[in-house]
């Protein structure tokens with residue numbers, strides 16, 4: 001059956017239709033006029049664009065067998081706007097409602113798009129930076145940022161240097177002609193922290209290209225170190241990169257080199273499946289529905305701090321060693 005999925009945890013309102021394959025995808029990103037994302041403004045944007053994204057992907061509503069939505073984590077006002085639309089659709093079409101964890105959805109669509117089977121996942125996005133792997137029925141978080149997400153760290157630095165939002169791609173472009181110098185590197189066990197690094201980068205008086213290069217090299221090396229540690233801890237031999245920061249060619253290169261040195265395989269999905277998108281919600285919703293996970297309307301409240309290890313993974317069988 002066809003599952004309609006709606007994503008809108010932060011900047012991108014996106015709807016998709018998934019059956020055996022992706023049938024339709026429509027995104028209407030919100031871009032703040034100045035500064036970072038304002039949660040209320042983003043939610044208003046989502047409300048205004050909702051009719052259009054849903055109408056664009058839904059040509060034959062009678063074929064839809066479930067409505068999936070991103071239940072969290074994310075910005076409260078944005079989550080509530082999406083949940084309201086999803087509940088209404090499920091009631092109107094008389095089909096089940098499925099609440100999808102946004103982080104789990106990043107991992108599932110990345111696995112689907114690349115064909116990897118049992119990876120250690122580096123999930124590097126705006127608000128999140130986590131190293132995740134499947135173990136005993138859940139996606140476990142082996143390590144994560146203790147303060148801000150890596151994307152937000154890059155965006156913060158960019159804002160301080162008067163670069164437009166989002167800063168990630170502009171920093172990547174600048175870094176290409178830069179030279180590395182040392183900046184604060186913070187890995188504590190399996191966890192990471194970025195705010196000290198961002199402060200030092202902001203305060204640096206060196207050439208912008210040199211600071212961009214050093215900021216990237218340092219932040220990415222921290223992520224690669226934790227990813228490598230999770231690989232060796234679990235004995236897994238695949239690495240999957242997901243999240244908007246995964247678009248960065250240097251981060252991809254550093255992970256690829258680490259994997260080659262360890263004899264592991266590196267996977268990264270094409271760009272449209274890396275950042276927030278409706279396809280990841282529709283696809284994960286389909287996996288959940290087919291394994292019996294639906295949500296009663298009265299239990300469908302959003303969860304801004306929903307964690308991937310809160311989700312019981314009913315659709316996956318233990319990988320054979």
Ligand code: ATP
Pocket residue numbers: 009010011073074102124125126127128149150151152154155166167168169172243244245246247248249274275276
């Ligand atoms: P989540 O809710 O999962 O935290 P998100 O709402 O932050 O996700 P994503 O699309 O996953 O959204 O990621 C957006 C982030 O990706 C922004 O911080 C942006 O700067 C960063 N980004 C995009 N392209 C690049 C790039 N080429 N290099 C580095 N960062 C990038």
Ligand code: FE2
Pocket residue numbers: 102106125243244275276
């Ligand atoms: Fe995301």
